[in-house]
Amino acid sequence: MPERHVVDRLPEAARVVVRGGGSIGQRHARVLRLLGAEVGLWPVRPRPEPATARTSSGPSIDRLDDSSGPAALRSAQLVVVATDTGRHVADAIEALDAGAARILVEKPVAPTRIQAEPLAAHGRSSDVWVAAPLRAHQAFRQLMTLVAGVGAPASAHVRCQSWLPDWRPDRDYRESYSGRLGQGGVLRDLVHELDYAELLLGRPTLLGAHLEHRGPLDIEAEQAATLLWCTETATVTCRLDYVTRPATRGIAVRGPDGALDWDLSTATVTHLDATGRTATTRFPADLDRDSVMARQARAALELTPGTEPAQRHTAGAPATLAEGLATLDLCDRARELS
Structure with a gap:
């Protein structure tokens, strides 16, 4: 089994929405919670989880739905898009238009480059990260x-x-x-x-x-x-x-x-x-996948895609x-x- 490593918590709690409740979305939510973020998980399809899940290891993960999710996007410092590849672009644009500070899109951005064009042409495209753990x-x-x-x-x-x-x-x-x-x-x-x-x-x-x-x-x-x-x-x-x-x-x-x-x-x-x-x-x-994802998530929250490349690379930031x-x-x- 991989060794478990301590994840250094963020100095201040960040508000994060994870869009997509599949295995990768749940992992993002869990890692961000370990970092000390206030996390809302917004699945595409309704799931049977309780309204709020709490553990002793960190703050709660709120369960969002189509009625509460759009409002959560507005105040989010980071929105992680972990839905099916075919809807990455639409979900990222929805979060940008709602006012989220930054977006982290799971790989790949879209099925093809032409399908990614609406996001590339968006006025806030410079606020978008792409997962690259x-x-x-x-x-x-x-x-x-x-x-x-x-x-x-x-x-x-x-x-x-x-x-x-x-x-x-x-x-x-x-x-x-x-x-x-x-x-x-x-x-x-x-x-x-x-x-x-x-x-x-x-x-x-x-x-x-x-x-x-x-x-x-x-x-x-x-x-x-x-x-x-x-x-x-x-x-x-x-x-x-x-x-x-x-x-x-x-x-x-x-x-x-x-x-x-x-x-x-x-x-x-x-x-x-x-x-x-x-x-x-x-x-x-x-070898601890959560530790690697935590490094990426922390960099996505503390830096911007416009940060000088050497600093991004040293921090383990996404693409x-x-x-x-x-x-x-x-x-x-x-x-x-x-």
Whole structure:
């Protein structure tokens, strides 16, 4: 089991609305409560929970509905949009128009870049974050400080490979968001890998893509994707799939002056210099998903998307809307090329 780590509470309670009562929305609500926020959970579909849930670990999570939710948006310092991908844009715009200070939209922003255009064109688009919790990993922050030392030109391989039925063993994977055509599939579901690779290695020019819809899983969406792109400093391959056991996730970067490996399953970064000398650092807090999400949530509340990039990256802040839209562009181009 991952080690549990203490979450530092916010200096002042913040008012937060979490739109969407599924598993990810409930996790956001629980983490924000641990931070000391005043949290209202507003499901899309009515749920049988009591009006208010209280625990000794933090303030209450109020259960909102369609009669109380719109008013809560007006005074919210942060609204987390954790609904189905197809309604992210509409829910984010509703919160912005109501007067919420900032929005954190779960990934991806929309099914396609064109569907995200109303949010991109909104007068308050600069107040929108896009969830990118891998940026909040302590290991990733170390990776960012070391990657330039590998030298250029570099090569990199990004991987996120697992077995979809293992994700939620108590639920039929064929009924999940992940398997839905136009909503799920590995390009949308595993878009975090594209986001962090772009931040680490630079803006990509996509050279090739192969999407696999046929495979061992009975789903409509793509089960695997292999991408090839280049940046100013590196050539990158990326493998995303739902069809691999055991799971593997991370990145390997190789260059004329050394190499880096980030293994998310062990929360380690291994640095090799040009002579082959090795140093491995472990980041146990990264194995606690709540701690990682708390780091991201705190940064989303204390900073703005306009904050200087180095400060955002050090704090483990989410992606900006522009960055979230850039990953959508990459996904759209991959579908066109495949």
